[in-house]
Amino acid sequence: MAKAVKAVKKVASKKVATKKAAPKTVAPKAVAPKTVKAAPGILAVNIGISDADRARIAEELSKVLADSYTVYLMTHNFHWNVTGPMFNTLHDMFMGQYTETWQALDAIAERMRALGHYAPGTYAQFAALSSIQEPKGVPDAQQMIAMLLSANEALSRTARQAFDCADAADDQPTADLLTQRLDVHEKNAWMLRSLLQ
Numbered sequence: 001m002a003k004a005v006k007a008v009k010k011v012a013s014k015k016v017a018t019k020k021a022a023p024k025t026v027a028p029k030a031v032a033p034k035t036v037k038a039a040p041g042i043l044a045v046n047i048g049i050s051d052a053d054r055a056r057i058a059e060e061l062s063k064v065l066a067d068s069y070t071v072y073l074m075t076h077n078f079h080w081n082v083t084g085p086m087f088n089t090l091h092d093m094f095m096g097q098y099t100e101t102w103q104a105l106d107a108i109a110e111r112m113r114a115l116g117h118y119a120p121g122t123y124a125q126f127a128a129l130s131s132i133q134e135p136k137g138v139p140d141a142q143q144m145i146a147m148l149l150s151a152n153e154a155l156s157r158t159a160r161q162a163f164d165c166a167d168a169a170d171d172q173p174t175a176d177l178l179t180q181r182l183d184v185h186e187k188n189a190w191m192l193r194s195l196l197q
């Protein structure tokens, strides 16, 4: 019997070029929050403020949120770390201020959501959006007061700019919220300034 000769196909093994992937270092991308895509029909936000105005107001609110978060954290930080003969006064005063500011963060972020936009919620985003310089090290009590005074005033300027934007677009709830924030932070600034006089 003739043996069937099997043709064996030799498959040339292809060399797969292996690129050495450089280790990926993901740099935190500190950017403003993404705009929610316009939804069709019933899902579209239709509250009588144009898409462009809602986007503009949300952008301003994201800066107010970032400044508020920074003021909150700085005030809590100083509540923990203040020292000196004014300890009790400052420790208690800072607690009152950071507690109030902490509670306001929610209202600011949720107003952004009601306008159809996402709220920033990471340290990277807050750092990119905030107009306030964070403290380095542990300042002394007088420096803490001066830094908080300056931070509350910076936040007031940001809130005032956002108010103008909301007011021009007939956005009463945002204007109302920002009026309240201005009242609080300008009062905080007055009280802090009084400690230095």
Ligand SMILES: [Fe+2]
Residues within 6 Å of the ligand: 079, 095
């Ligand atoms: Fe405490």
